[in-house]
Structure formats: structure tokens, C-alpha cells
Amino acid sequence: ADAHTAALLVIAHARLHHRKYAYECERERQFNHAALAPCGAYLIARRIVIAASEDVGLADSNALRVAMAAQQAVKVIGMPEARIILSHAVIYIATAPKSNRAYAAINAALEDVKNARTLPVPKHLRDSHYKGAKQFGHGEGYLYPHDFEGGFVPQRCLEGGRVYYEPTTNGLEGRIKERLDHYRRQWEAAANSEAAANAGGEA
Secondary structure: OOHHHHHHHHHHHHHHOOOOOHHHHHHHHHHOOOOOOOHHHHHHHHHHHHHHHHHHHHHOOHHHHHHHHHHHHHHHHOOOOHHHHHHHHHHHHHHOOOOOHHHHHHHHHHHHHHOOOOOOOOHHHOOOOOOOOHHHOOOOOOOOHHHOHHHOOOOOOOHHHOOOOOOOOOOOHHHHHHHHHHHHHHHHHHHHHHHHHHHHHHO
């Protein structure tokens, strides 16, 4: 769809959620002494902020800044001029590159917590500053990333190979993917080296 159609779809989607989130406006009226925009405009701005993270996400993190600025401006300016601000934000969100991977990652992590599929914190990451921590091996073997080139060290922070965030190549998220792929190659090389050393020791 073209930008105009996409913008209309985002606004329509926001209006469909009007009843579900109507209590937000009443709460704002009760606790916020600043001048408020009409409820409909505020709720549309609220949905734009959510869409900025849920649907655009890390493909264009600037979308969240635009959305938050629009929400604040709607509160300050009010209608009818707030329609211009909403149009600005909606068109930006509608035409931005899209990624829902941050949304998917937090949902996957929460699902694991909900179903007790959690893993123990590795000993090298546990607090070693209290008395007696050393006898439990807490903090032993920890490598401080800033002491290494690029601020990265191939030391795993989560055992079991569980991966929650898988970036797309869309927009700026493509750069994150390149960086993570580089880190993962270093992790794999370190793991292979450790496995080879262990195998040699057992021989």
C-alpha cells in the first residue's frame, strides 16, 4: 500500500482500540494537571508509540523517538492542530522499515519464565562481592569485556544455547545482525577451541 493508505490503516487500527484504552484518558484527567488533548487524539498517539516498537522496532529505532515526541506534542498542542502532528508520526511509522523481533524476543523470554524454563546464572556472572562468595566459585573466571579489543569477549552469559533475539536484515537492524553474526563466530571459535583442548586433555 502507498504511504497515504498505510497511514489511514494505522489510524483506523488505533481507533478500533478506543474502548479498550479509554480508561487511560480518564486516568490522565485525574492525575495529570497539564492541558490534555482530546481523548481520541491521545489514544491514537498512544497506539503510534506502541507500533513504533512492536512493528518498526530495531529496523528504525528513531521511530520510537518520533512517536514519543508526537505523543508529547499532542498533549501540549491539542486539537485541531494535533492532527498535523499525528499525520507526521503515522506516515513515518507506516513507511519505516519493519521488524517485530524485539517484540518476539521479550514474548519468548517471558514464555520461558512463565513455564519455568529458566536456566541458572553461570557462576562467573554471580555476585562475588559479598563475604563467602569465593567459596561458591562466584565470579571465578569472569572476563571484563572492556579489557578486550572491541569491548567484546566470547564468554557466554546464558548456557544451553537458548537464543531469544534473531535480527532481520531490514533497515538499521541489518547492522545489528552483522555485529551479532561476528560475535557468534567468535563464540563458536572459542567453543571449538575449548572442546579441542578438553579432548586433548582426556586423550
